[in-house]
Amino acid sequence: MDERVHPEVRRIADEIDTMEIRGAATIADAVARALRTQAQESDATDPEAFRGELRAAARTLYETRPTAVSLPNALRYVLRGMSSTTVEGLRQNVVESADEFCARLDRAQADLGHVGANRLRDGDVIMTHCHSTDALACVEAAVEQGKHIEAIVKETRPRNQGHITARELHEMGVPVTLIVDSAARRYLNDVDHVLVGADAVAADGSVINKIGTSGLAVNARDRGTPIMVAAQTLKLHPGTMTGHTVDIEMRDTDEVIDDETLTELGNPTVKNPAFDVTPPRYVDAIVTERGQFPPESIVILMRELFGEGTTEPWVEP
Numbered sequence: 001m002d003e004r005v006h007p008e009v010r011r012i013a014d015e016i017d018t019m020e021i022r023g024a025a026t027i028a029d030a031v032a033r034a035l036r037t038q039a040q041e042s043d044a045t046d047p048e049a050f051r052g053e054l055r056a057a058a059r060t061l062y063e064t065r066p067t068a069v070s071l072p073n074a075l076r077y078v079l080r081g082m083s084s085t086t087v088e089g090l091r092q093n094v095v096e097s098a099d100e101f102c103a104r105l106d107r108a109q110a111d112l113g114h115v116g117a118n119r120l121r122d123g124d125v126i127m128t129h130c131h132s133t134d135a136l137a138c139v140e141a142a143v144e145q146g147k148h149i150e151a152i153v154k155e156t157r158p159r160n161q162g163h164i165t166a167r168e169l170h171e172m173g174v175p176v177t178l179i180v181d182s183a184a185r186r187y188l189n190d191v192d193h194v195l196v197g198a199d200a201v202a203a204d205g206s207v208i209n210k211i212g213t214s215g216l217a218v219n220a221r222d223r224g225t226p227i228m229v230a231a232q233t234l235k236l237h238p239g240t241m242t243g244h245t246v247d248i249e250m251r252d253t254d255e256v257i258d259d260e261t262l263t264e265l266g267n268p269t270v271k272n273p274a275f276d277v278t279p280p281r282y283v284d285a286i287v288t289e290r291g292q293f294p295p296e297s298i299v300i301l302m303r304e305l306f307g308e309g310t311t312e313p314w315v316e317p
C-alpha cells in the first residue's frame with residue numbers, strides 16, 4: 001500500500017471493493033470526492049509531490065473494480081483539471097474539478113431521466129434488472145409527469161440488488177412485483193419495456209451490465225419487448241474506440257455459496273462473473289443526457305466527447 005494515499009481514500013477504495021459503495025454512477029461520485037479529500041489533506045510541499053500523491057490515490061481507487069468505466073472516467077476528469085504551478089493552486093484545481101464533476105453527474109442523471117421518461121407511457125409496466133440510479137431516474141421523471149408506472153423487479157442474484165430497486169420504486173409510489181431471476185421470461189408478456197442501466201457502453205454499442213442482462217435482452221427481443229438502457233455519457237468507454245475490450249470482473253465465490261455447503265456438494269468449481277455483454281442488436285435505445293441513441297450510433301457521440309482516445313487517469317497526457 002502506497003503510504004502517500006490518505007486513509008480516507010483507502011477506506012473508500014475498500015468500500016468500493018466490498019460493494020458497500022456500488023453502482024457505476026455512485027462509484028464515480030465517491031472517487032471524485034476521494035480525490036478531493038486527498039487534495040485537501042495533502043501536506044506535499046512541492047507541485048511534483050502533490051501530483052504524485054494524487055496519481056497514487058487515483059491508482060488505489062482504480063484498482064478496486066475493473067468493469068465500471070465511470071470510475072476511470074471520473075478520475076481522469078478530476079486529474080485533468082490540475083493546471084496550476086503551485087501546491088495551493090493545484091489543491092484548488094482538484095477541489096473545483098471534483099465539485100464540478102459531482103454537480104455534472106447529478107445534472108446528467110436528471111436530464112437523462114427526462115429523456116427516458118418520454119419513452120414511457122401512462123400505464124406502462126417495466127421490468128428491471130439489478131439496481132441502476134440512471135434507470136430509476138427515468139421512472140422517477142415519468143412518475144413526476146403524472147404517469148402511472150408498474151414494475152416487475154428481478155431480484156438479481158447473487159447480491160440481490162433488485163431489493164434496493166424494489167424499495168426505491170415503492171418509495172416513488174410505483175407498485176412492484178418481485179420475481180426470481182429465472183422467472184423473467186415467464187413475465188415478459190406482461191411487460192412494455194425492459195429498463196436497465198449500464199456499467200460501460202462500448203464503441204460498437206454493446207452494453208456491459210450486471211450478469212443476466214444479456215439473457216434478459218435476448219428473451220425480451222424474442223417476445224418483441226423493447227429494451228432500453230439508461231446510461232449517462234460517463235458510462236461510455238473511450239478505450240473501446242481503439243480496440244480495447246472491457247474487463248469483466250470475477251467476484252468471490254462466497255457471494256454464491258458458503259464454504260460448508262460447498263464442501264457438502266463435493267467442492268464443485270464455482271464461477272461468479274459480475275457482468276455480461278449484451279450485443280447492440282438486442283438493445284433498442286441507449287438513453288443518455290444528450291438524448292437517445294440507437295446503439296450502433298453511440299460511437300459518434302463518443303468521438304465527439306473523447307476525440308481520438310484517452311490515457312490512463314494517472315498518466316500525464
Ligand SMILES: O=P(O)(O)OC[C@H]1O[C@H](OP(=O)(O)O)[C@H](O)[C@@H]1O
Nearest residue numbers: 022023024025132133134197198210
Ligand atoms: O450508475 P448506475 O445506473 O447507478 O448503475 C449502473 C450499474 O451498476 C451496477 O453494478 P454493481 O451493482 O456496482 O455491480 C449495475 O450493473 C447497474 O446496472
